[in-house]
Amino acid sequence: xxxxxxxxxxxxxxxxxxxxxxxxxxxxxxxxxxxxxxxxxxxxxxxxxxxxxxxxxxxxxxxxxxxxxxxxxxxxxxxxxxxxxxxxxxxxxxxxxxxxxxxxxxxxxxxxxxxxxxxxxxxxxxxxxxxxxxxxxxxx
Amino acid sequence: xxxxxxxxxxxxxxxxxxxxxxxxxxxxxxxxxxxxxxxxxxxxxxxxxxxxxxxxxxxxxxxxxxxxxxxxxxxxxxxxxxxxxxxxxxxxxxxxxxxxxxxxxxxxxxxxxxxxxxxxxxxxxxxxxxxxxxxxxxxxxxxxxxxxxxxxxxxxxxxxxxxxxxxxxxxxxxxxxxxxxxxxxxxxxxxxxxxxxxxxxxxxxxxxxxxxxxxxxxxxxxxxxxxxxxxxxxxxxxxxxxxxxxxxxxxxxxxxxxxxxxxxxxxxxxxxxxxxxxxxxxxxxxxxxxxxxxxxxxxxxxxxxxxxxxxxxxxxxxxxxxxxxxxxxxxxxxxxxxxxxxxxxxxxxxxxxxxxxxxxxxxxxxxxxxxxxxxxxxxxxxxxxxxxxxxxxxxxxxxxxxxxxxxxxxxxxxxxxxxxxxxxxxxxxxxxxxxxxxxxxxxxxxxxxxxxxxxxxxxxxxxxxxxxxxxxxxxxxxxxxxxxxxxxxxxxxxx
Numbered sequence: 001x002x003x004x005x006x007x008x009x010x011x012x013x014x015x016x017x018x019x020x021x022x023x024x025x026x027x028x029x030x031x032x033x034x035x036x037x038x039x040x041x042x043x044x045x046x047x048x049x050x051x052x053x054x055x056x057x058x059x060x061x062x063x064x065x066x067x068x069x070x071x072x073x074x075x076x077x078x079x080x081x082x083x084x085x086x087x088x089x090x091x092x093x094x095x096x097x098x099x100x101x102x103x104x105x106x107x108x109x110x111x112x113x114x115x116x117x118x119x120x121x122x123x124x125x126x127x128x129x130x131x132x133x134x135x136x137x138x139x140x
Numbered sequence: 141x142x143x144x145x146x147x148x149x150x151x152x153x154x155x156x157x158x159x160x161x162x163x164x165x166x167x168x169x170x171x172x173x174x175x176x177x178x179x180x181x182x183x184x185x186x187x188x189x190x191x192x193x194x195x196x197x198x199x200x201x202x203x204x205x206x207x208x209x210x211x212x213x214x215x216x217x218x219x220x221x222x223x224x225x226x227x228x229x230x231x232x233x234x235x236x237x238x239x240x241x242x243x244x245x246x247x248x249x250x251x252x253x254x255x256x257x258x259x260x261x262x263x264x265x266x267x268x269x270x271x272x273x274x275x276x277x278x279x280x281x282x283x284x285x286x287x288x289x290x291x292x293x294x295x296x297x298x299x300x301x302x303x304x305x306x307x308x309x310x311x312x313x314x315x316x317x318x319x320x321x322x323x324x325x326x327x328x329x330x331x332x333x334x335x336x337x338x339x340x341x342x343x344x345x346x347x348x349x350x351x352x353x354x355x356x357x358x359x360x361x362x363x364x365x366x367x368x369x370x371x372x373x374x375x376x377x378x379x380x381x382x383x384x385x386x387x388x389x390x391x392x393x394x395x396x397x398x399x400x401x402x403x404x405x406x407x408x409x410x411x412x413x414x415x416x417x418x419x420x421x422x423x424x425x426x427x428x429x430x431x432x433x434x435x436x437x438x439x440x441x442x443x444x445x446x447x448x449x450x451x452x453x454x455x456x457x458x459x460x461x462x463x464x465x466x467x468x469x470x471x472x473x474x475x476x477x478x479x480x481x482x483x484x485x486x487x488x489x490x491x492x493x494x495x496x497x498x499x500x501x502x503x504x505x506x507x508x509x510x511x512x513x514x515x516x517x518x519x520x521x522x523x524x525x526x527x528x529x530x531x532x533x534x535x536x537x538x539x540x541x542x543x544x545x546x547x548x549x550x551x552x553x554x555x556x557x558x559x560x561x562x563x564x565x566x567x568x569x570x571x572x573x574x575x576x577x578x579x580x581x582x583x584x585x586x587x588x589x590x591x592x593x594x595x596x597x598x599x600x601x602x603x604x605x606x607x608x609x610x611x612x613x614x615x616x617x618x619x620x621x622x623x624x625x626x627x628x629x630x631x632x633x634x635x
Contacts (some may be wrong), residue, residue: 093146
């Protein structure tokens with residue numbers, strides 16, 4: 001039976017970007033306000049799950065041709081690389097550093113290596129959640 | 141290189157992550173996993189030498205001061221355990237090349253092994269009780285993957301039991317750490333040790349000690365809590381069983397030894413008495429199981445239970461010889477259980493069954509296998525020049541010195557039963573008329589035999605060379621008996 005799901009599909013097209021932007025916001029705000037890589041990653045995967053609900057698995061895979069196992073692995077590598085950077089400076093593992101930079105659009109911004117670690121967490125959460133959902137949802 | 145003690149944890153983790161990128165390329169997986177394990181072995185040996193020359197190594201992550209950051213501590217016992225766990229993984233991986241089958245290799249088998257090694261090494265190295273919980277979960281989750289990988293019916297059934305038991309024990313672990321945190325207000329193991337010493341003898345601390353015994357007893361299979369072990373360990377394929385049998389229960393045993401020597405030293409009369417009684421009953425239960433079965437796997441699995449009891453008995457005596465003996469026996473047991481499981485793996489491959497009554501007469505066609513099995517069996521029982529001897533001798537000596545006469549006699553008697561159970565396999569499988577022999581190709585046989593023989597040789601060298609190992613073992617026992625060595629290393633220059 002083919003149902004007409006025009007409304008949910010149209011809404012999803014709009015809402016997806018709002019959730020996506022919110023997840024990015026939560027991710028960057030994590031250092032000073034509640035949020036961070038884990039919640040941000042979950043929000044991002046919930047946006048993709050919304051796509052999965054509105055469209056079917058094949059369409060979404062065509063939209064986002066991503067292998068989520070690889071996403072997980074990249075996330076782990078980023079987290080490990082950030083933490084291991086300290087090894088090269090001969091300080092204890094996981095020692096973070098930060099400094100202020102003048103970025104083109106944002107102006108004076110503090111960049112902390114903990115953020116790169118959080119990027120790893122973000123990617124791992126997205127990768128793992130989406131792998132689980134696609135594995136259970138996909139029936140091939 | 142102040143980060144050296146983290147390398148045996150980080151290198152397997154790095155390589156496991158890299159292996160996630162190309163699961164289907166079996167050859168590349170094999171090469172990378174070997175490189176990764178060799179690198180970790182090198183780093184572990186460097187760490188061993190470093191700990192031998194410079195004493196206990198400690199580092200607090202993130203450059204925080206010790207009680208506030210996560211401390212990683214590598215003393216002699218953890219360096220030794222890390223090295224032997226990497227050695228076992230190396231041999232198991234080598235054995236897996238011919239034995240595990242391509243389907244499993246393509247389904248993240250090697251990454252799971254490396255993640256498990258990360259967890260095991262991390263649990264051995266950590267100096268923070270909650271971090272230990274996290275590393276326990278890392279190794280348990282990878283072991284869930286390994287136990288169910290392949291999806292045979294029996295694996296599915298047993299993995300449900302295994303996961304249920306471990307989730308219960310993990311929740312208990314969190315609750316216990318919660319209790320401990322509310323009593324001492326810290327999670328750093330060295331700091332806990334100092335704080336508990338100032339609190340002194342108090343009821344709640346003893347309760348927490350017993351709770352820790354329950355938690356780690358489930359992981360390490362001591363008497364009333366080993367019920368999950370025989371079924372769950374018999375389910376996965378042989379290389380996985382080898383890894384589990386050699387490493388996983390030992391992590392629980394190490395955790396008991398660590399907490400009972402570092403934390404709970406104030407009410408020894410109750411806690412260590414309890415540990416001793418439980419370890420003796422564990423030995424008895426293991427002996428009954430080892431004699432009762434005609435199944436190769438079950439016999440060796442119950443031998444794990446016996447060994448856990450013996451090691452914990454040595455630790456519970458809390459004197460120099462007993463502790464030295466249990467460190468010796470712990471490392472011996474990791475190596476010898478690895479060797480025995482790989483050996484019976486070959487027997488099962490040849491005969492196609494694990495029932496002793498359906499096999500016989502392998503001696504004529506496979507003499508090398510037979511003699512190396514005999515050597516390993518003698519090593520297990522503790523016949524003098526071989527590896528099990530020194531450890532058990534010292535444990536029994538420690539028992540007599542602590543005036544635990546009957547308990548020590550139990551240990552000696554258990555050796556006889558261990559020998560009997562292992563020799564029974566030898567008699568049934570290798571003597572008599574030839575039956576149940578399926579021809580496996582000579583190439584497969586050789587490929588399976590090579591890592592096994594090498595591991596047997598390692599155990600023999602461990603036995604013969606115990607003289608050279610004594611200084612290492614003494615260092616390990618010293619740290620266990622004197623917590624101040626440990627805490628001083630962690631707080632070096634801070635307090």
